Amino acid sequence: MPEAPDAATAWQWLLERRPHTRSWTVDELAEIAHAAHAxxxxxxxxxxxxxxGLHFLNGLPGEVRPAERLxxxxxxxxxxxxxxxxxTELGExxxxxxxxxxxxxxxxxELRRPRQRP
Known part of the structure; x- marks a missing residue:
């Protein structure tokens, strides 16, 4: 299963449900993915x-250490x-x-501030 090379591509593939990417067949993921992308x-x-679960990485898969989980x-x-x-459950x-x-x-x-685009 290929991983996207960057966050923007990962979002694109997730939202378009690109075949053979993570959870592309899971209908229940769509609503939360669209809300998160917004x-x-x-x-x-x-x-x-x-x-x-929909997890978030501050980096690419394989580069993020367990201590950096979000x-x-x-x-x-x-x-x-x-x-x-x-x-730990934060809420329902x-x-x-x-x-x-x-x-x-x-x-x-450090991640709660909007990032500046180059």
């Missing part, structure tokens, strides 16, 4: 669906459960937009 702080990160959300029908980087919310807002608030301070 949030600039999350859109700047690499989306990484795995084990029933919060994630389980996808599926609502309610959505949001977890911290250490897998009714909508994808609420899940994304909770995720964004839980990012480390």
């Amino acid at each position: 949030e600039p702080l999350l859109r700047a990160l690499y989306p990484f669906p795995s084990h029933g 919060p994630h959300v389980l996808y599926g029908p609502p309610p959505y459960k949001v977890y911290s980087s250490d897998f 919310v009714a909508t994808a937009e609420e899940a994304v807002a909770l995720l964004a608030r839980q990012l480390p301070p």
Whole structure:
């Protein structure tokens, strides 16, 4: 299964459900993926669906160390459960937009500032 070479491509492949990429056949992922992509702080990160959750990487797969884990959300029908980087439940919310807002608030301070595009 190929991994995208950068975050922008990973988002594109995730949203278009490119065949043979991570979780491309999982219908339940679409709503949370679209909501997360609408949030600039999350859109700047690499989306990484795995084990029933939409995870976010501050780098490319294989380059991120366990100590650099970020919060994630389980996808599926609502309610959505949001977890911290250490897998502590942060909350259960009714909508994808609420899940994304909770995720964004839980990012480390250095990632909560919008990134400047070159």
